[in-house]
Amino acid sequence: MPILKISSLFRASIILICYYIITFRLLEDLTLINRILSSQKIQTSYNDEKFLTYLPHSGFNNQLISLKNAIILSYVTNRTLIMPSVIIDKEITHSGFDKLYSKLERSIIMKKARLSSCSHRTNETTNIKDFCHKSNNHHEKFSMMYWDDLLDFTTLKKRIRIINRGHEFNHESLKKSFESIFYIKENSRYGYQYFDMDNMKRSLGRQYNKKFFISKFKSRPEKLIHFGSLHGSRRVNLDDKKNKEFLNEVKESLRFNHPELNLCIERIINELGGLKNYIGVHIRTGERKFGDEMFRIQANNTIKTILDQVNHYFLNERFNNTKCQHPIVFLATDAKNPKRTFRTFYSKFSPCIFSLTDFKHHLDIFNNIKTYDNYKLKKFFMPLVDLLVASSGGYFVGTDKSTFSKMAKEIHDFQIA
Template sequence: MIPFRTSAHAANSSPSVALEKGAYRMRAPYPRPPTKLLFSRSPVRNRRVDTLSTSQNLAMLVLLLALACLSCFGMAYYLFSTRWDARALSQQPSANQPHRQVVNIDFREQNSILPDPHERFLAYLPHSGFHNQRIALENALVLARLLNRTLLVPPVWLGNKPLRYLNFNALSQALALSDKDGLFHCSQIPSHIPSPMECTGYFDYTHISWDWLVDLSETKKVQHLRQRWNMTDAWITEHLRISEVDIWMIKDTSPYHYRILDTVTDTSPLSHKFLETLYLPDLATSTKRLIHFGTLFGSSRLRLKNSTNVAIRASIRQSMTFSNVILIDASYSIAKSMGHLYIGGHLRLGDGDFQRNGRDNARMLWWKLMHNVLHYTQEETADIERVVLNLSKTWDPPPLPIDETQNFTRPRLWKSQTQRLACRGTLHTRRDLRPLNIPLFISTDVDRPEHNPLLLRFYRTFPCVFHLSDFPKAMASLRELQNANDGVMLNDFLLPFLDAMVVAHAWMVVGTEKSTFSRFVEDVLWRMYHGMEIIQRG
């Protein structure tokens, strides 16, 4: 066999051959000469070109990343703003769901009109419950009328947790933040989807226009009003063209900081609760385009002595009676069901001092019904109280207030009384107790009043006690009302108004001491419904 031979060059270049020789060596291939470029360039120029190309690529990459970020944010915003569009399918009323009546409570038409540059305005900051807001509006309307200024009218805040009083700066900021702009999607979330954090408390309150609730048409004939739904300072600058230097801010630091008198010669008692006094003649000399008050609530805040001014306030206060057709129809239906000849009690027990003093308030109202309305003597009333409550001895009567309706001629209750509803208890047969068979409508702010022990004395005395909950058919129209502005259902917020209207239709009505709501029922609603002149306080 002829041996196989390799050349030295092949052995050096082949790893397999080298292994056969007992050594492992690998050699790099021989370098090749560099390929010549078609166009020769200097090394420095090449480096400049590479740097420029890299910068262009980085710039392009940054631009693409920026566009991608903007696209992502845009898509996220679109998804956020349209995320509840499925409500059209999930919220359509079915056959067994009540139809919702969406009502327009927003009257902002004139806000798009720029005011005359010489027009002067008056503004204030509303707070607290409805009737404190009502009193503040009455005072503001009177001040604007007497100062010949256009009143900026804020909406009514209706809710379970109203804004409490704060000093001027804090209240102004709180009102500015209470607007629901940017949150209207909260009312569109289907019930099977959890509400996002920003919607917490969204349904606890709503805003409605005063024009939807009361009739201000006569007031508008003699003075200018302008709706103010935005409580920010920016709104004043943008919509009224008023700069900060042209505003007189009357800033309060306590709820009873300022009172206003219409005559400088008024010698009012020095024991009043206000810290400072302002006079209408001084306010009238102001050349500022806007006088901005803080709180204006309080019946005694505006002290009027001039007879013309007193008459103006009377006409304004009369316009505060509820004029909403839905509420009027429902209240009349309930009153008709009780035969119209019934007595009423407006009993506040639900919160604050009224809850703490509930036992005394309930007893006082019961005594006023027995003694002031039905004319039982104090001895007879005390004896009936002893029997009703199973007392071992009679209690001393409470300090009854002076009856301010003595001049009202009362009919004989026990004559030809027609019962149209079934009573809770058994009718009295004793002649001296027959007046107690008259229907009694109790308007109250406690849940399930028939189970409240403070009302037990009423059920044991009057066999025919009724509450608003006894008339579900008449209240059906309220359950369908929905605010077109924010989508909030209005039923729970309107029930106290309906309750007050029904009790004000009563033959006689008594209220809770120190309650502005009860005062409104007794002084305004009840008297207007019975063709009497209202009582003015302050």
């Protein structure tokens, strides 16, 4: 056999061995939730505690919507929420239950593999099947952090029990922790729509395929109910007064509490003239993301509509501002160069219109913040700053059908209530 073939075969064997070693270590390296659940498996056999969990996907705003839906379902079903970590930067797109689990597990395996084995030879490998090949660079963007490092759960934890799943999505480990699991597996993006009253007259949302009454979960004997996706702002429908009150409590109490994030926002708001003393605007152009054709097509109409609304506020409201002849505008956007993209805005309101690019000096506070696996978080925090500054104005005007705008409007409304 030629030396070249022996060398290639030997290298392939080494790569395969490394992959299985890393996989095996991942299975062994159980996170806190697995250890907790292992002990709980014994303990819960003597009590009635039951659990609920789900699989996250897509961008941060969509993950937050899923989390809120899971919190509501945990409350209504009286189950402990096993809360997945936040996925950072690398977007895991929606898939059916099994495929989504596979994506999440593979991302973790590939990230660990590249960190442990590829730093010295990423640029050398030519074999595309090698996990160190440059085609797999995107796996290095995958990281996670706990939700309670970002949000304040103090109030909600008085109403429901919440435990962190940890920085893993190992299905086999989870199955070993429970003697019985009831799965809700959907293949479409909007499969089930959940209702809290069996006699609810409300019709099924046009996006969804089937009604599911939450009362059916209450009688399930399994220790764990495992959902796939819970994304969808209309996924859970509440008519019961007590449940609706809890939903408002979730919206009001689940505030961002990351110290550097809050300090950065406070500094920018002060430069804008103070809380509620400016108009927050969000324009989504879709120019940075594949699949956002709807926003790109409607961009001009969106800009005109928002401009009309901002003008309305100018004419009908007074702002406490001595530096400008009209209210200050803070523009949150996905546009790379807002001053060029929104010339109409800037020509009309300059020099009193600002975007995040005008406050780069405040973003340095995130330079040294990293995740557990040493991934830098500055890029992750920037859109959160955009969101929270825009929602802290006296008025907020957003883009139709944008989850960012919906979230900003919700935060804004509770702040001024």
